[in-house]
Amino acid sequence: MSKEITKRADDYSQWYNDLVIKSDLADHSAVRGCMVIKPYGYALWENMRDQLDKMFKATGHMNAYFPLFVPKSLFEAEEKNAEGFAKECAIVTHYRLKNDPDKPGKLMVDPEAKLEEELIIRPTSEAIIWNTYRGWIQSHRDLPLLINQWANVVRWEMRTRLFLRTAEFLWQEGHTAHATKEEALEETTKMLDVYATFVEEFMAVPVVKGIKTANERFAGAEDTYCIEALMQDGKALQAGTSHFLGQNFAKAFDVQFTNKENKLEYVWATSWGVSTRLIGALIMAHSDDQGLILPPKIAPHQVVIVPIYKGEERKVELNDALKKIVADLQAMNIRVKFDDNENNRPGWKFAQYEMQGVPVRMALGLRDLDNAVIEVARRDTKEKTTVAIEGVSSYVQSLLDEIQKNIFEKALQFRNENIRKVDTWEEFNKVLDNEAGFVSAHWDGTPETEEKIKQEAKATIRCIPLNNEQEEGVCVFSGKPSKERVLFARAY
RNA sequence: CGGGAUGUAGCGUAGCCCGGUUAUCGCGCCUGGUUUGGGACCAGGAGGUCGCAAGUUCGAAUCUUGCCAUCCCGACCA
Numbered sequence A: 001m002s003k004e005i006t007k008r009a010d011d012y013s014q015w016y017n018d019l020v021i022k023s024d025l026a027d028h029s030a031v032r033g034c035m036v037i038k039p040y041g042y043a044l045w046e047n048m049r050d051q052l053d054k055m056f057k058a059t060g061h062m063n064a065y066f067p068l069f070v071p072k073s074l075f076e077a078e079e080k081n082a083e084g085f086a087k088e089c090a091i092v093t094h095y096r097l098k099n100d101p102d103k104p105g106k107l108m109v110d111p112e113a114k115l116e117e118e119l120i121i122r123p124t125s126e127a128i129i130w131n132t133y134r135g136w137i138q139s140h141r142d143l144p145l146l147i148n149q150w151a152n153v154v155r156w157e158m159r160t161r162l163f164l165r166t167a168e169f170l171w172q173e174g175h176t177a178h179a180t181k182e183e184a185l186e187e188t189t190k191m192l193d194v195y196a197t198f199v200e201e202f203m204a205v206p207v208v209k210g211i212k213t214a215n216e217r218f219a220g221a222e223d224t225y226c227i228e229a230l231m232q233d234g235k236a237l238q239a240g241t242s243h244f245l246g247q248n249f250a251k252a253f254d255v256q257f258t259n260k261e262n263k264l265e266y267v268w269a270t271s272w273g274v275s276t277r278l279i280g281a282l283i284m285a286h287s288d289d290q291g292l293i294l295p296p297k298i299a300p301h302q303v304v305i306v307p308i309y310k311g312e313e314r315k316v317e318l319n320d321a322l323k324k325i326v327a328d329l330q331a332m333n334i335r336v337k338f339d340d341n342e343n344n345r346p347g348w349k350f351a352q353y354e355m356q357g358v359p360v361r362m363a364l365g366l367r368d369l370d371n372a373v374i375e376v377a378r379r380d381t382k383e384k385t386t387v388a389i390e391g392v393s394s395y396v397q398s399l400l401d402e403i404q405k406n407i408f409e410k411a412l413q414f415r416n417e418n419i420r421k422v423d424t425w426e427e428f429n430k431v432l433d434n435e436a437g438f439v440s441a442h443w444d445g446t447p448e449t450e451e452k453i454k455q456e457a458k459a460t461i462r463c464i465p466l467n468n469e470q471e472e473g474v475c476v477f478s479g480k481p482s483k484e485r486v487l488f489a490r491a492y
Numbered sequence B: 001c002g003g004g005a006u007g008u009a010g011c012g013u014a015g016c017c018c019g020g021u022u023a024u025c026g027c028g029c030c031u032g033g034u035u036u037g038g039g040a041c042c043a044g045g046a047g048g049u050c051g052c053a054a055g056u057u058c059g060a061a062u063c064u065u066g067c068c069a070u071c072c073c074g075a076c077c078a
Helices: A009-020 A039-058 A079-088 A126-136 A181-201 A248-252 A277-286 A315-331 A346-355 A366-371 A392-417 A425-434 A447-457
Strands: A069-071 A090-094 A097-099 A107-109 A114-121 A145-154 A168-178 A207-211 A223-230 A236-246 A256-258 A264-266 A268-275 A303-308 A336-338 A360-365 A373-378 A384-388 A419-421 A438-442 A460-465 A470-474 A481-489
Touching: A039 A145, A039 A168, A039 A181, A039 A277, A079 A126, A079 A248, A126 A145, A126 A168, A126 A248, A168 A181, A181 A207, A181 A223, A181 A236, A181 A268, A223 A277, A223 A392, A223 A460, A223 A481, A236 A248, A236 A277, A248 A268, A268 A277, A277 A392, A303 A315, A303 A346, A315 A336, A315 A360, A315 A366, A315 A392, A346 A360, A360 A366, A360 A392, A366 A373, A373 A392, A384 A392, A392 A419, A425 A438, A425 A447, A425 A481, A438 A470, A447 A460
Parallel strands: A303 A336, A303 A360, A419 A438
Antiparallel strands: A069 A114, A090 A114, A097 A107, A145 A168, A168 A268, A207 A223, A207 A460, A223 A236, A236 A268, A256 A264, A360 A373, A373 A384, A438 A481, A460 A481, A470 A481
């Protein structure tokens, strides 16, 4: 078991570099830890983004865009939020360069051009958005305000890891305002459900929905809900969060509304986000030694078609047959790539598209053409079958559904096999060291114990699962009484 | 910022200990040809501030010092 858990994020560097994302911008220390998203990787992100966007709109949200720069005075208004992000901010202090008198041809920061107030490059947008909401919300009739933003943010982490923790990343952040606590709480869990649905049904990655402990909570939130996924190396990954912000931001930015009784009240808030980290989750949850395995629903190309030529003879005939299949698949809204590039040989293409994770590959040569059949290979199991050309498009359509299902089932089985109930401290450590995965154990509910466990076992409480089964027990570390198990794991 | 390692062509590397012709090999790239059912082959070709700077020396990729950068581990985190 433990031997199978070998895949670490680093093992995928081949695909990061060759296909999806280049690790850094240039040989330039100042932008280290940023990422260049290549077209193929971006197409993947776009598909994920488009689907999420649809789901946000279906739940009544609208998109807006707020500034990249947050004046320091706004940033510090909500104290806990500011404190939480203070150590990882990029700050703009000047607005002009000038020629350096000592170094011809070089530029220097013009000391005359110092900004009166520093601008924080957003690590998250609560501050600037809530400052704006103050002007948008006066009456209960303005509520709820349901807004999402697709943007980039910057968090100057001491250590970066491609996809999982880059200095700049793309994400969406929803920021909503509500008249009542109940409504805001409902929104928080509703959006968590949207995330869970998206990640499971489209990315085919099973998740545990849960709530964070106080230690792991978003800075400035009353409660943080999360979805936690398990990677093939047995480490957990937080895949998305949805925060109930209470009235913290409303109070910090003085956002009040007049209720039906003509009384002033502070609004209730939520925020929620997922990022390009999801791409990392996708890679680490599904890849094998041959490369990526992409779920059909979000794969940039769902099908790739490779013609196999023999000299020039009957090439037209071959291509005509394939073009008809391409047209049939496109008519079914299947994203298909017809690769008739003659610079690369079929074997090269097979390997290439396997590495890129294209779910279905079809190959047609003269031998097949004469028999009116075509070879169909699926990426997830690597099975190849020969199918009659007649009706192959509907075969492929159902195969894509089958692959989507199979990838999820495989990941689900792996995840379920790697949630282990543990009742002693010795076993707790043994499982983490030898088998990894989630450990379901009793915890006395104190931040002190949580912190000690983190120190000693390097494992954190990933979440307290929603609808958690209540069960009398004793804390695996302190031996104090506990009434439910929580999920521990070593995490990215 | 602490601990460890490493910098040689676009990528991966040999050479360094023990200084001495024109810096090794593979992949990739360019040209021509033959090929195409699982990462083609033949022939020819281009590509190098040996991380940077200083020092030692007749002579430095190789030795010395300083600096810079990268990677891994830790603190931080989506």
